[in-house]
Amino acid sequence: MDLDQIRALVADDMNAVNDRIRERLQSSVVLINQLGHYIINSGGKRLRPLLVLLSARACGAGDRRHIDLAAIIEFIHTATLLHDDVVDASELRRGRETANALFGNEASVLVGDFLYSRSFEMMVEIGSMRVMEILAHTTNTIAEGEVLQLLNCHDADTPEERYMEVIQSKTAKLFEAAARIGAVLGGQPESVEQAMAAYGMHLGTAFQLIDDVLDYGASAEEMGKNMGDDLAEGKPTLPLIHAMRVGDADQAGLIREAIEQGGRDYADRVLGIIQATGSLDYTRAVAAAEADRAAASLAVLPDTPERQALEFLARFSVTRGF
Numbered sequence: 029m030d031l032d033q034i035r036a037l038v039a040d041d042m043n044a045v046n047d048r049i050r051e052r053l054q055s056s057v058v059l060i061n062q063l064g065h066y067i068i069n070s071g072g073k074r075l076r077p078l079l080v081l082l083s084a085r086a087c088g089a090g091d092r093r094h095i096d097l098a099a100i101i102e103f104i105h106t107a108t109l110l111h112d113d114v115v116d117a118s119e120l121r122r123g124r125e126t127a128n129a130l131f132g133n134e135a136s137v138l139v140g141d142f143l144y145s146r147s148f149e150m151m152v153e154i155g156s157m158r159v160m161e162i163l164a165h166t167t168n169t170i171a172e173g174e175v176l177q178l179l180n181c182h183d184a185d186t187p188e189e190r191y192m193e194v195i196q197s198k199t200a201k202l203f204e205a206a207a208r209i210g211a212v213l214g215g216q217p218e219s220v221e222q223a224m225a226a227y228g229m230h231l232g233t234a235f236q237l238i239d240d241v242l243d244y245g246a247s248a249e250e251m252g253k254n255m256g257d258d259l260a261e262g263k264p265t266l267p268l269i270h271a272m273r274v275g276d277a278d279q280a281g282l283i284r285e286a287i288e289q290g291g292r293d294y295a296d297r298v299l300g301i302i303q304a305t306g307s308l309d310y311t312r313a314v315a316a317a318e319a320d321r322a323a324a325s326l327a328v329l330p331d332t333p334e335r336q337a338l339e340f341l342a343r344f345s346v347t348r349g350f
Contacts, residue, residue, distance in 0.1 A: 034337040038081045040132035048099040063139045076101045076206045083210025084339035086334035103147040110140035158255040173197025182262035185282040200232025223328040234345040235317035240265040271307040315346045
């Protein structure tokens, strides 16, 4: 199974999700339409909505609520991107100019707020308190993760455990919600819901760790952003944390200085150090272990094409871009 086959498996549902996104993105305020359509149509993989569709079908969901919930998950994700790019002063996202670079920070923040509020309007329409509970907790955790990441910026003493807490809150939590919701819609018992939540959390963690690796090895075209953006922003990601831990005093000192100062002047030297210390391989290994845990969590499901697709996504999370 490959990504194209997975998309074909849920093609009708994904087309319905895209229609729902376009329908619910509409506003009487022209700028919301312009900016919203720009970011929604900017070439994202729709991986999180795909998780909702696959998990719902794998868990036996029998109605069409998964279409609305897949759109809701994408709106929440898009809102976080709009806010992230303003906080990080990013200029490139998915290989295109960021919305804040084109429309300004104020518009990006406010349209992100619109997408959050539209998401909660749609949740109310679904009429499930359990779904509301999951997504309200998820958005709150994501916000906490964003603040924790802000506190970690330029802090070279950030330990691996605290960095993992950041990515689990900021990135993996929405993957967790997307997979968990499928079990809820399918009326599955608590044990299956917890297993699907674990799948999403481990998958999202692996996905972000590979993003950390690609930040030092992928081109702007492959990664969709400029190489070394995380380093330039002073973010102590796992390759840097590991390199400081195992490198010699000079290597650790240079990386510490790079994190504390930020900017791109250190990029080539830092890349040499994280390659010499095996820090990219270490991060890939941690990601692979997370992907293995994700795949193992699916043992509670019957063997269906949807389960096989979810297993493939776990492997894909660590092989993409290489």
